[in-house]
Amino acid sequence: MADFSTTLNFTSANEDGATELAALKIQPADHVLCLTASGARPLDLLLGNPARITAIDINPAQNELLRLKIAAFRALDHEGLLAWLGITQTPQRLHLHSKVEALLPPASHAFWQTRRRAIAAGIWHSGRWERVLRLGAAGTQMIRGRRIDALFGAPTLEDQGRIWRDHFDDAVWHSAVRLLSRRWFWTRIIGEPGGAFLPDPAASEARLTGLFRRAAESFFFRESDFATLIFRGRHTAGGALPLHLQPQNFETIRIRLDRIRIAEAGLADLGASGLAPFDAFSLSDFGSYCSGEAYDACWRGILAAARPGARFCERIFMNPVRPGTALASRIRIDEAQSAALTAADHAIIYDIRAGTLSPQ
Known part of the structure; x- marks a missing residue:
């Protein structure tokens, strides 16, 4: 690598x-x-x-x-x-x-x-992390399908928060975050030296899932260029930039x-x-x-x-x-x-x- x-x-x-x-x-x-x-x-x-x-x-x-x-x-x-x-x-x-x-x-x-x-x-979209995010988004799209469109098209923050709670913030999401929080995944799979300083996977899972839960109730994901990378895998001219x-x-x-x-x-x-x-x-x-x-x-x-x-x-x-x-x-x-x-x-x-x- x-x-x-x-x-x-x-x-x-x-x-x-x-x-x-x-x-x-x-x-x-x-x-x-x-x-x-x-x-x-x-x-x-x-x-x-x-x-x-x-x-x-x-x-x-x-x-x-x-x-x-x-x-x-x-x-x-x-x-x-x-x-x-x-x-x-x-x-x-x-x-x-x-x-x-x-x-x-x-x-x-x-x-x-x-x-x-x-x-x-x-x-x-050619960087190491962009490739990782693109692969992650592809997996999310396979599992969540049209729910992602619903999440990004939510008419109100209340609706977006409800969609997140009902269709995203589940055992599959928590397990994926915990896997991605393991040091060996960062250092051996991604080749990211920052993985050496990661906290315990359970603590990382609790923190990150909590941050996404709060964000879903705070601002529209469609207005976040980072959320776009996470769930769509790439930016487009008509989306958040x-x-x-x-x-x-x-x-x-x-x-x-x-x-x-x-x-x-x-x-x-x-x-x-x-x-x-x-x-x-x-x-x-x-x-x-x-x-x-x-x-x-x-x-x-x-x-x-x-x-x-x-x-x-x-x-x-x-x-x-x-x-x-x-x-x-x-x-x-x-x-x-x-x-x-x-x-x-x-x-x-x-x-x-x-x-x-x-x-x-």
């Missing part, structure tokens, strides 16, 4: 950019640090109108993906972008790609020359692309990277890949790169690690804001931690 640190692991979007924008309260002079991943969050954060965004990742493939998407925004109109990504169908994808690759720097051009099969299939792909935001994103700087760096070394200082941090769920010691090392790097009062937004997936006592007083979590953001987040599976930083 390909090395997780060098392959394309995430290519679409499985987070809710509106949450980061609400948490970070970006100001026009702000310099924002964002983990690259699929490139969705750096692009979404441009809607906050920051002065600069520095996107970092220790995986060069994820940084190349962001460079590729930036070139596509520059080369194509909105309709062409969705077709090139694979969100809509077209027989002209490689023709569209010829316009995109003409804008790539030489090293990026060479990187994508060896991955033309993924481009031809539509890069949006991340902020940067919504048509009303296309031109705003396009004219702000030069504000993104991409670097290969890790959080632990951020203070010595020469990239700082930062006013805001979009941290995704880096804790999923950390022991307690590594997690604290990352926070020391973040604090070394932060301006006083810098805002942060962190996502917590399955590893509920917290900063050690020596750091906790410098990482001021706004519990009320974090709870409100968690409840509203359309990505369903995350707890949100948001607050401010005191570097000294």
Whole structure:
């Protein structure tokens, strides 16, 4: 199996950019640090109108993906972008790609020359996790059938909650979640190193099934691009899309692309990277890949790169690690804001931690 640190692991979007924008309260002079991943969050954060965004990742493939998407925004109109990504169908994808690759720097051009099969299939759905979600959605469709259409077409939240309780939140669903929560499944089948830090399967099952139950009563699944991936297996132009792909935001994103700087760096070394200082941090769920010691090392790097009062937004997936006592007083979590953001987040599976930083 390909090395997780060098392959394309995430290519679409499985987070809710509106949450980061609400948490970070970006100001026009702000310099924002964002983990690259699929490139969705750096692009979404441009809607906050920051002065600069520095996107970092220790995986060069994820940084190349962001460079590729930036070139596509520059080369194509909105309709062409969705077709090139694979969100809509077209027989002209490689023709569209010829316009995109003409804008790539030489090293990026060479990187994508060896991955033309993924481009031809539509890069949006070609990542490791996108393939896993697509397989999971196929299994769900076999079992639930038209119930998925009913779930996504529910006229009210009350109806959606009832459909979820009556036709989804059952023994089959709980067993599937428990299976997917086992460390061996993540590390051996998916090849996900974060599996090493998963909690007990029973605890994971209780947490995740509870989060979906709450979400079914809180917002429409048809308005969640992550729920769409979970149950449909792919995005479509007529369904929920991340902020940067919504048509009303296309031109705003396009004219702000030069504000993104991409670097290969890790959080632990951020203070010595020469990239700082930062006013805001979009941290995704880096804790999923950390022991307690590594997690604290990352926070020391973040604090070394932060301006006083810098805002942060962190996502917590399955590893509920917290900063050690020596750091906790410098990482001021706004519990009320974090709870409100968690409840509203359309990505369903995350707890949100948001607050401010005191570097000294």
